[in-house]
Amino acid sequence: MDTKNKLGQRIQNHFEDSIATKQKAAEVLPSKIIDAINLMYLALMSGKKILACGNGGSAADAQHFAAELVGRFERERRELPAIALTTDSSILTAIGNDYSYDVIFSKQVNALGQTGDILLGISTSGNSKNVIAAIESAHAKGMKVVAFTGKDGGKIGALLKDGDVHLCVPANRTARIQETHLLLLHCLCDGIDHLMLD
Ligand SMILES: O=C(CO)[C@@H](O)[C@H](O)[C@H](O)[C@H](O)COP(=O)(O)O
Numbered sequence: 001m002d003t004k005n006k007l008g009q010r011i012q013n014h015f016e017d018s019i020a021t022k023q024k025a026a027e028v029l030p031s032k033i034i035d036a037i038n039l040m041y042l043a044l045m046s047g048k049k050i051l052a053c054g055n056g057g058s059a060a061d062a063q064h065f066a067a068e069l070v071g072r073f074e075r076e077r078r079e080l081p082a083i084a085l086t087t088d089s090s091i092l093t094a095i096g097n098d099y100s101y102d103v104i105f106s107k108q109v110n111a112l113g114q115t116g117d118i119l120l121g122i123s124t125s126g127n128s129k130n131v132i133a134a135i136e137s138a139h140a141k142g143m144k145v146v147a148f149t150g151k152d153g154g155k156i157g158a159l160l161k162d163g164d165v166h167l168c169v170p171a172n173r174t175a176r177i178q179e180t181h182l183l184l185l186h187c188l189c190d191g192i193d194h195l196m197l198d
């Protein structure tokens with residue numbers, strides 16, 4: 001096989017694997033997605049806010065979600081309060097430098113979180129220490145947690161409490177889990193808009 005054909009085959013494999021992962025997720029996750037939509041909707045309608053965090057690609061997802069709540073998704077509606085804890089380089093470098101990278105999100109949850117707010121914690125492995133610490137801080141503040149994970153849900157899966165929502169993508173490959181997390185985020189945005197507008 002020449003290079004062009006090999007690359008073409010790899011690309012085809014990515015598309016097929018991504019589609020298969022989303023099909024599996026569509027079989028197991030919808031009722032939990034509804035739970036997450038209701039949890040976030042009720043919090044937002046009660047004047048509460050959403051804090052979101054994750055590392056790497058999941059940091060981008062946290063920001064993507066906050067942008068669609070504060071700005072808009074597909075339809076016009078009032079601005080909704082959401083903050084990505086991944087964006088302030090001064091806060092992130094100060095806490096990382098003075099304390100530890102493990103507490104870059106939890107200290108922000110301690111500073112900004114209030115009872116009734118929601119934490120969206122995103123980790124494909126379910127094992128990122130800074131997301132785990134953020135969830136622990138959220139619980140201590142009386143916040144509910146929506147966790148996006150993959151694989152076996154990792155330590156985050158075991159940490160969640162009644163009333164939290166765990167959306168664990170049934171896949172092992174980080175890229176596939178991330179691609180499905182983005183779809184889940186858009187389902188949440190659409191569901192919140194639907195409950196507000198229809
Ligand atoms: O986007 C990717 C890989 O596709 C990476 O940036 C990835 O997000 C990083 O390695 C993260 O640190 C992984 O953390 P996590 O998803 O296990 O919590």
Ligand SMILES: [Zn+2]
Nearest residue numbers: 057174175178
């Ligand atoms: Zn990625």
